Amino acid sequence: MSIQVPRGTYDVLPDQAAKWQAAEEKIRELCKLYQYKEIRTPVFEQTELFQRGVGDTTDIVQKEMYSFTDRGDRSLTLRPEGTASVVRSYVENKLFGLPDQPVKLYYMGPMFRYERPQAGRTRQFVQFGIEAIGSKHPAVDAEVIALAMDVYRSLGLKKLRLVINSLGDTESRNAHRDALVMHFSPRIDEFCHDCQTRLEKNPLRILDCKVDRDHPLMATAPALTNYLNEESQDYFDQVKAFLAGLDIAYTVDPNLVRGLDYYNHTAFEIMSDAEGFGAITTLAGGGRYNGLVEDLGGPASPGIGFAMSIERLLLALEMEKVEIGEAADLDVFVAVLDEASRQDAFRLVRDFRANGISADMDYAGKKLKAQMKAADRKSARFTIVLGETEIAEQRAGIKTMETGETDQVAFADMADAVKRKLSGEES
Structure with a gap:
């Protein structure tokens, strides 16, 4: 079950x-x-x-x-x-x-x-x-x-x-209450049990009844505004x-x-x-x-x-077909070519986040092609691919997904470079 x-x-x-x-x-x-x-x-x-x-x-x-x-x-x-x-x-x-x-x-x-x-x-x-x-x-x-x-x-x-x-x-409501009791009393037996109970306790509640709202006495009930x-x-x-x-x-x-x-x-x-x-x-x-x-x-x-x-x-x-709250796009997706690169990718993602840049990576051990598809689904603005060469040189390409352009940047400068791109300082 x-x-x-x-x-x-x-x-x-x-x-x-x-x-x-x-x-x-x-x-x-x-x-x-x-x-x-x-x-x-x-x-x-x-x-x-x-x-x-x-x-x-x-x-x-x-x-x-x-x-x-x-x-x-x-x-x-x-x-x-x-x-x-x-x-x-x-x-x-x-x-x-x-x-x-x-x-x-x-x-x-x-x-x-x-x-x-x-x-x-x-x-x-x-x-x-x-x-x-x-x-x-x-x-x-x-x-x-x-x-x-x-x-x-x-x-x-x-x-x-x-x-x-x-x-x-209170004075106005009491006058209206008396008028409601006089209005509904002769035919109160035609109303639901709740309304019959309300007649003496709180007749104003009768006007709010969902069961008897179409009863003809509802339409002719005395209006409170006439008793103000x-x-x-x-x-x-x-x-x-x-x-x-x-x-x-x-x-x-x-x-x-x-x-x-x-x-x-x-x-x-x-x-x-x-x-x-x-x-x-x-x-x-x-x-x-x-x-x-x-x-x-x-x-x-x-x-x-x-x-x-x-x-x-x-x-x-x-x-009214009004759309609000569109899902936030991802700034950077960091992909890896092999497991040996995952530790560096993990640290790079953490560095981006510490600098106020939304970042993500693969945690399911997918191949590079599947990782890039994930980046597309997440609408990543930039992608970075880390492999043996990038780890050895401590630099990698920042690819702008919209244009396909790639800039080589040192790991230590990655966060600042992405910030400049996001702010429009770099095309």
Whole structure:
């Protein structure tokens, strides 16, 4: 019996890793420009963190978490999302005491959810997210959205759609909650068991149901935007004004509901409109969570953030036929005519690498013809062949593969000669 990768997971092979690295490099570059600093939290946390932070009524907590009991009889969970862990760290390490607020953080790493695997959605996935904690100014909301859009645009995606909504403050949400209960109650028995449970606990979650999304009551459900009080409406108007000032186009969707309980005020999603992307078009989502820090034991510290799946980012690039992360070409391939030359070739390769020149050689004992074919496959810019004569004279030819020209150079000067060629000082 062969052992295979667990369902819902996958291997990133070398020919794909370059794409991941290119995307991650661009993300880190943008975070530096926006002054977001990296935070790394544990892959597993106390289960209670996600029960309190994400919400007991969410599908994530009820159905999708990987939880286990350790040898100390503690319930632990592989993190299903990043915000709760970051906020836990913000509180535990007293980052609210730093002089510069908001504290602007980003994370990138694996998350785990037990859900049905499909294109761009797996049980282990890599998520990039940012959190800006410590400011309730609407300009921060616009900045967070702008950073998310910049990630996609900078990598070459064009078929994007930004959808925003306001979930309002507590007063607004309570008024909307009462309206939802009145709306759904007469026919709640037509909905799935989860929705029936949510009616009293959190009726807003009904709007996010995948099972009953085509039920006619969904289309006529009262919109939260109609229940925003004056303060919430003013806040939402300011967010829209800041987005307009950045020339970021958006669509307001009154039915947009994020799948986590901690959101309030601004909520947003970025969709892909690329042909062939599939039914689930969301690339990224986020919003404001002004009460989460207090829920996890910290002082009043409003926050906002977003998260995006790197897998879905790469899928969108594939759908739009955008190529990133081409494999790096090899600078020098050192071939040998016989085993006696291998020690000198090995030292020469090491010297190239020590001088910042990518170099490789044969380790399989192939004949010279096969070695040169390997150099071609690796797209080597230069090749060097060592044999008895070259070892005796301590010099060899550097062949430029593009032109076929060969220059004889002493071993001691090899690295400098290749550097000059790479820089264009020598043709």
